[in-house]
Amino acid sequence: MAGKREYGLIVIGAGMTGLSTALAWAETHDLDREPVLVLEKEPAPGGCVTTFAREGYRFDTVQIIPDISDLLKFYRIPLDLVPYGHCLARLFLADPVKKDVRVYPVLQGRENFRDYLVGLFPEEEEGLNRFFDYGQKLLDELEHLKTEPTPLQGLAILIKCPGIIRQSGRTYRQYLDSFRFRNPDLMEILDLFSSFSGLSGDRCAALLTACAAMTTLQGSYRPRSGFISFPHSLRKALETRGGEILTGLCVDRILHKEGRVQGVRCGEEIFRASRVVCTADTHVMVEEMLGLGPVTRERVLGPVKGWFKKYARVKSAPSSFTVHLGLDEKLDLKGMGFDCGYNVLTTGRAAHEKAFDLWEKGERLTGEEEFHMAVISPSALIGGKQTLIIHVTPAAAEDWEELRAQDYDAYRARKKEAARYYIDKVEEYMIPGLKEHIRLTDISTPATYARYLGTKGGANSDMLNVPSNFGMYRLPTRTPVEGLFLPKFSNGIWPSLMAGLQVVDMMTGGAVMEGRSRYVHRENQLSFFFSMRRKPSAQVTNAGASRV
Ligand SMILES: Cc1cc2nc3c(=O)[nH]c(=O)nc-3n(C[C@H](O)[C@H](O)[C@H](O)COP(=O)(O)OP(=O)(O)OC[C@H]3O[C@@H](n4cnc5c(N)ncnc54)[C@H](O)[C@@H]3O)c2cc1C
Known part of the structure; x- marks a missing residue:
């Protein structure tokens, strides 16, 4: 196999976090002296x-990104993004008793959307x-946050970011309640943003959802040639700058000695580095790659306190169940408004919350009276x-993985049956006669997500967006193993890209x-930094490399 075996940095995983990390490293280091290697278990990057x-139908796994033009300038990559039009999203609020549905658009542009809501709910103007x-x-306060604040900076944050401090332990439901809205439909509309975070408003971190709402409203996009073009462009940019990506190589061990990272192992092959950034599942990293179960931690690392205490509380996100449909050309999805970013079909936020209660018990919400799902048509926007x-x-792990391994026919039959329920609901409340237009069905279960993402039970991520996993409570990126980082x-997508920049920072x-914890592009920022700090930076990185 080609490539050097001793690196300045090894990145595990070529998802958005891993690619962003590697590119940030490439932008700030001399790769001849401190090369960067990304190892990805799948044949292609992207995660x-x-x-x-x-059969000629193209499906994106993800659907929407906010304005990331700052980051694209940093990576120096072009990406042809198509903006969503007038309407960013729609809420289909179904009434299963009356068998009808009320449809509310979420309009692009904060002012537009506010004016629209004030027009609909004039008595709520002040709260809106x-x-x-x-x-x-x-959003403005975010500019003042630091990733690893010194005590003095911590004090400045307390003074400059009172809103962030106040909201940091709250859920989005508590946040919405503080505006004293009275109209139930208005609460349902504003709650739609929690679906973007993959959680019900009752559980989702207020800060995350409130900021995601403000940024997506200001402009949201999807790449014209599919989301795959984004990791492809990042990979190309990295390789052009001399970075290396090896795909189809699964890291099974992170090597460490006397509390310091030394490299990684993929089967028989060993790659050495004094810095490793792991973007794989946190639990998999600690328990399998590091081999640090609860008993061995102290023996290997000495008395371990804060980080592992937080680690023990890390909650993984749920998995998903996704039905991909290829349709004939007789349906006019664009004419039906499906060229917006996201449609949420729900009987209300109580149903979404109930879905999470059931998920905790390992079950899925499948009632006639209560349901909650997102419906998207990528082709309606990009053709x-x-x-x-x-x-x-959420979709619970259930026994999807075991069933797939033991009885593939039974697995296929079960997922088809489960998909029928969701298709029925979309046909009943959104697209009459949908079924007769279906030409292809492809279904992803939690077993699919587990296989591709390498997460336990197919978790969509290992950071459930609850307040205790987020912001000042999140698991620190710097792990107790020196040189090992977990951003x-x-x-x-935006937070993952940001995590990559933060860790190199x-x-x-x-x-x-x-x-700072948030990247803001300033022309010539990097060249200015290096003209001021070239020597100290080189010393820092050399010291790391010599430890191997
Ligand atoms: C179904 C779905 C829909 C989503 N929709 C949106 C959306 O519309 N908008 C949005 O902003 N976000 C969306 N997200 C979230 C967003 O896609 C993710 O948060 C982000 O892409 C995560 O990037 P990552 O690099 O941190 O992790 P991942 O994408 O999980 O990447 C981790 C990588 O590590 C690799 N890996 C794991 N273990 C190993 C190993 N042992 N050795 C080598 N490689 C390994 C994996 O193969 C993977 O490529 C969605 C997520 C999912 C699952």
């Missing part, structure tokens, strides 16, 4: 972010104004053969964003 084809102003204030995706989160900002003492 959660990919596009697959079946406060909701949008406060959301903007939270191609007509596609429709029904995406259901987990929160789930989502930490390793270089601020080369990427001067210790």
Whole structure:
């Protein structure tokens, strides 16, 4: 196999976090002296972010990104993004008793959306104004956050970010309640943003959802040639700069000695480095790759306190059940408004919350009276053969993996049966006569997600977006094993890209964003940094390399 065996940095996983990390390293280091290697177990990079084809139908696994133009400038890659039009999303609020549905659009542009809501709910004007102003204030405060604040910086954060501090332990439901809205439909509309975070409003971290709402409203996109084009562009940019990606190689061990990381092992092959960034599942990393079960931790690392205490509380996100449909051309999905980013079909937020209660018991919500799902048509915006995706989160792991391994025919029959329930609901409340237009059905179960993502039970991510996993409570990126980093900002493409920049910023003492937790592009930022700090930066990284 080609390639050097001793690296400045090894990155495990070529998803958005891993690619962003490797590119940030490439942007800030001399790769002849400190090369970077990304190891990916799948044949192609992208992780959660990919596009697959079946009989000429193309399906994206992810659906929406906010404005990431700052980051694209940093990576120096072009990406042809198509903006969603006037309507960002729609809420289909179903009434199973009356068998009807009320449809509310979420309009692009904060001012547009606020004006629209005030027009619909004039008695809520004051609360709505406060909701949008406060959301903007939270976004502004983010500029002052530091990834690893010194005590003095911590004090400054307390003064400059009162909103963030106040909301950091809250759920999105508590956040919404603080605006004292009274109209139940308005609460349902605003709750739609929690679906973006893959959680019900009762559980989702307020800060995450409130900021995601404000940023997606300001502009949301999908790549014209499918989401796969994004990791492809990042890979190309990395390789052009001299970085190395090896695919089809699964890391089974992170090597460490006397509390320091030394490299990784993939079967028979060993790759050495004094810095390793792991973007795989946190639990898999600790228990399998490091081999640090509860008993061995202390023996290997000495008295271990804070990090492992937090680790013990890390909650993984649920898995999903996704139905991909290829349709004939007789349906006019664009004419039906499916060229927006996201449609949520629900009987209300209580149903979404109940789905999570059931998920905790290992069950799925499948009633006639209560349901909750997202429905998206990528082709309606970017063209191609007509596609429709029904995406259901949460989906419990159940016994999907065992069934697939033991009895593939029974597995196929069961997933087809489960998919029928969701297709029926979409036909009943959104697209009359849908079934007669279906030409292809491809179904992903938690077993599919487990296989591709390498997570336990097919978890969509190992950071459930609850307050205790997020913001100041999240598991620190710097692990107790020196030189080993685990960047987990929160789930989502933008946060994953940001996590990659943050971790390189930490390793270089601020080369990427001067210790801030959020990247803001300034022309010539990097060249300015290096003209000021070239020598100290080189010393820091050399010291790391010599330990191997
Ligand atoms: C179904 C779904 C829909 C989503 N929709 C959206 C959306 O519309 N908008 C949005 O912003 N976000 C969305 N997200 C979230 C977003 O896609 C993810 O948060 C983000 O892509 C995660 O990137 P990552 O690199 O941290 O992790 P991953 O994408 O999981 O990448 C980790 C990589 O590590 C590799 N790996 C794991 N173990 C090993 C090993 N032992 N050795 C080598 N490689 C390994 C995996 O194969 C994978 O490629 C969605 C997620 C899912 C699952």
